[in-house]
Amino acid sequence: MPKNLIIAAVICAVFVQPVFAQNNEDQNSNQQQRTSNYPPTLPGSTVEVYKTVGDVKLNAYIYAPEGHQPSDSRPAIVFFFGGGWRSGTPGQFEQHCRYLASRGMVAITADYRVSSRHDVKAVNCVADAKSAIRWARANADRLGIDPNRIVSSGGSAGGHTAACTGVVPGFDEEGEDTSVSSVPNAMVLFNPAVVLASVPGRESRRDPAEMKERMGVDPEKLSPFHQLSAGAPPTLVIHGIADTTVPYWTAEAFAKRMKEVGTRCELAGYEGQAHGFFNFGRAGNENFRKTVRRADQFLVSLGYLEGADTVDQFLEQAE
Secondary structure: OOHHHHHHHHHHHHHHOOOOOOOOOOOOHHHHHHHOOOOOOOOOOEEEEEEEEOOEEEEEEEEOOOOOOOOOOEEEEEEEOOOOOOOOOHHHHHHHHHHHHHOOOEEEEEOOOOHHHHOOOHHHHHHHHHHHHHHHHHOHHHHOEEEEEEEEEEEOHHHHHHHHHHHOOOOOOOOOOOOOOOOOOEEEEEOOOOOOOOEOOEOOOOOHHHHHHHHOOOHHHHOHHHHOOOOOOOEEEEEEOOOOOOOHHHHHHHHHHHHHOOOOEEEEEEOOOOOOOOOOOOHHHHHHHHHHHHHHHHHHHOOOOOOOOOHHHHHHHHO
16 A cells, blocks of 8 residues: 555544444453343343333343342442443443442443434433433332432443433433432443533544434533533542543543532543453453442442442452
C-alpha cells in the first residue's frame, strides 16, 4: 500500500474510533458464551418479569442472601450490562450479584432492550433501566428490600443507563406509576459512558447526527455529565485509566461536576487498565477482586453493608 494511503488509514482509524460504549466492547468469557443462548439461564437466581413492552418480556434475575425472607428490609442493587446499547446479556454481572448476595444485599441483574434484539435506541434502554429501579422499589415489601437503599449499577452502556436513573430527568416509560421514584439512593458505575455530547476544550470524535440517531434524542439530553444537578445520589465510579473506549477523562469530568453540584462522588482509577477490566474471569480475577472490594468499601460507608469484605473467600469458592 502506498505510504500516503497508510497514513490516511491511520488517521481515519484514530478519529472514527468511538469515545463511547461500542458494539464490540470487551465482555468476559462467561457473558460471551451466554449471548447465543438468550435469554440466559443464571443458576441460583429467581427470575421475574419486571416489564412487558408489546411481546417483549424483560427479566430481573434476583440473587437473595441465604435465609432471606419477604419480611426483611435489605439494601438492594440493580445491575445493567454493557454492550453499546446494541448487545450484551444480564450474565455479565452474575458473579457481582452472587458476591453481594453473600454479603447481605438483594442483588439483581436486569435485562433491557437493545438494538440488535429489539430495534430500539438508547433512550429506550434508559426507560427500561428506570422501570427496573421503579419495579424494585414498588415491590420492596414483597422482595424484602428497603426502598430507601436501592443502588443502581452497571458497566459501559449499562453504566450509562444506571447513571441516567440517578441524574437524567424524564424518559420514564409511558403509563408507569411515576409516583414511585425511579431514582436510586446510590450508584456504583463501572467505566460508564457519562459524557455523550461536546465538552468545552474536548472535541468529540463522534458525528452529532450519528449520535442523535443512535440515542433516539439529542445526545445532550441523555448525557449524565450535562444533566447533573444538585441532589444526585452518592456515587462511586470505577474506571480504567488506559480505557480508550470510554476515556478516563470523561470519568474525571463527571466526578468533578458531581462535586461541584454538592454530591459525593468517588473516582477509583486503575492504572494501565482498559475497558471492561473489572469483569469476572479476566486476568485471574485480580481486577474483579480489586474493584469488588472497592465497591464493598463504598457500600459499607453508606451503611448498606457491614464488616470486612469477603472477596477472597468468595473467589476461592467461585474459581
